[in-house]
Amino acid sequence: MGAIISLGNQGNANAAAPLTDCAFTWPADVVQGLEILNTLSRLPDNPEKRKAFQRLQKHQNRIIREKAREYYLPM
Numbered sequence: 001m002g003a004i005i006s007l008g009n010q011g012n013a014n015a016a017a018p019l020t021d022c023a024f025t026w027p028a029d030v031v032q033g034l035e036i037l038n039t040l041s042r043l044p045d046n047p048e049k050r051k052a053f054q055r056l057q058k059h060q061n062r063i064i065r066e067k068a069r070e071y072y073l074p075m
Contacts, residue, residue: 008039016040016052033064041071
């Protein structure tokens with residue numbers, strides 16, 4: 001969880017893919033998944049961030065899918 005928060009604080013747009021991979025690695029951890037979504041929302045907008053939100057809309061956990069849809073704003 002600390003690494004997720006730290007990546008968000010750095011604001012590095014390249015963190016989008018690893019954060020998304022983490023959400024899929026631990027699909028039952030809803031708290032971690034929600035923090036990943038929160039962290040992604042704070043990253044600078046770029047194609048990787050949009051791709052991450054699109055991927056998370058297919059997450060096996062319903063809560064993560066729904067929140068990813070709420071955060072994602074198509075451009």
